Amino acid sequence: MSTLLRAIGSEFLKLLTTRMWWVLALVMTGYVAIAAGGLGAAFGYLSEHPDAARSNGPGAGGGVPTGSGLEVLIYGFATTVGYVFPVLLGALAATGEFRHATLTPTFLATPRRGLVLLAKVKVLVVFGAVFGVIAWAATIAAGAATLGAAGLPTGLDSSDTWALAGRGILAMALWASIGVGLGTLVTSQVATIVIVLAFTQFVEPLLRLAAGFIPATADIARFLPGAASDALVGASFFTINGSTQADALDWWAGGLVLLGYAVVLTVLGYLVSWRRDVS
């Protein structure tokens, strides 16, 4: 068996032998299922009570946006809301090596460090995809159940929905490798978690919202990682206000931008910290 395959096996064991992965997966599942089920139920309620929508929601204006697009938005929560979990998984897997000084036994067993990092990225890509499968299963189950109950279209019979899920799973896999790259570059576990949460939950949404108002900055904003991810998936939380969707990249371009972030962060992490002295 080659050294790379053995390193990959070792990295799989590392993830599977601590509680982190399933705790994160569990929280993610609950989070995206409640978001998808909740929104599905809300739209279901509004479609059955159109007068309630008119009297209560000045923003809603013309009532419920039914038909194609609604289920895309709801199922898309798996990635558009849940992507922070594979990032955290990747970041924790990378920074844990520094925090617990386990780089020492790791590099003793496999002195080729670049190969170790490559193995870690590959394993996290697989785990990211698994997270994607779990998250999409959760949003489709919760969303389809609530939409179906209200008699709204679920889109489950459409191949577009499953293509959407496939692209969403790919995005989750890429997000996990971005987490590895970021964790390798920053190395401090606490700092990495703060950066991930602050950027994904606060900084980037604000930037995208602000940039959406000015055409010149909107061109730049679509290259932000979250925007690129939304472009890849073809669903965005921002479609609700409808401002940026027109400017989104093609799905494959969004995927390449996301891959670019992963590659740049990982290579930087390798150069800056991974190949440094371990003491």
Add this chain to the structure above:
Amino acid sequence: MPTGLPIEFSAVSKTFGPVTAVDDLSFSVEPGRVTGFLGPNGAGKTTSLRILLGLVTASSGTATIGGTPYHRLPSPLTTVGAALEAASFHPGRTARNHLRVYATAAGIDIARVGVVLDRVGLSEYAGRRVGGFSLGMRQRLGLAYTLLGDPGVLVLDEPINGLDPEGIKWIRGFLRELAGEGRTVLVSSHLLSEVQQSVDEVVIIAKGRLVHRGDLSTLDTDVAPRVVVDSPDRARLADALRAEGLEFSDGRTGLLVSSPDPARIGHIAFMNSLELSALFRQRAGLEESFLTLVGGGELADHDEHPAAPDHAEIPEPTLDAGRTGAAEPAPDPDPAPDPATAPDAEGDDR
């Protein structure tokens, strides 16, 4: 049976910015023996070992195992087993899984995990998370990691630190056993007394430089040797020594002369027609010699106990008292009775 390979440091230096941690260090370690790698904390022991293991890059020089740098070894874990610190574990992983992770990476049969856990006496804790382990148990798990590949070379950094007296006794026998099987065993410590019962040879460094290398048995005669001489007419003897330009001090059993050569003192006495009542070369004691070498001890205050031939009874001077406070204190394996606190000392006053 694994074959021991020699370890070779040649002109290894390492600087961290303006600080020189390891300074032109050269020595070799032979198979079939236990070699103690000694020096106070901060002397550069751990950095040297990390350079040997490819974890730290040397600023200059090379460190090899059987002539090969660590990162070029075709199968590192089956060639060298290394335990560097007691904390390289993910606390949420069990002892067995910890070893499985690295056995997988090195392509070692998973069955070895049970074998090595058994050998270090951790079998019954195999399924427990390492986060709940005591320092002594972590040390044992670190040792289990070194044995995974049944390597011919073992590199252990402070393996005795944190072990209880029973553990210390166990590891001493263990090290001897490993060397007896023909393996190369390099053990670092900041306490000579910790390893003096288990090592054959010592390599002593201070401030990153090699200060002594050789058999443990020659340590106390090679370092700062002194000659004890006495005469019924001690005053005239003192005059004669002074006339020869020798430095000496008054001791209870005679004059302590800073000279390695009893024959020269005897000659001086003979030329001055002096009768001698004593003339012998003094052994300083291992620990004191060690402290002298690393610059932490003073041989001059030896007057109070000039006849201390049994070095084992000298209380262990801890070079770094602050460190043991952070972890479990290293238990004194052979505690010397303290007259101030020993209960049986009270009888002397009454």
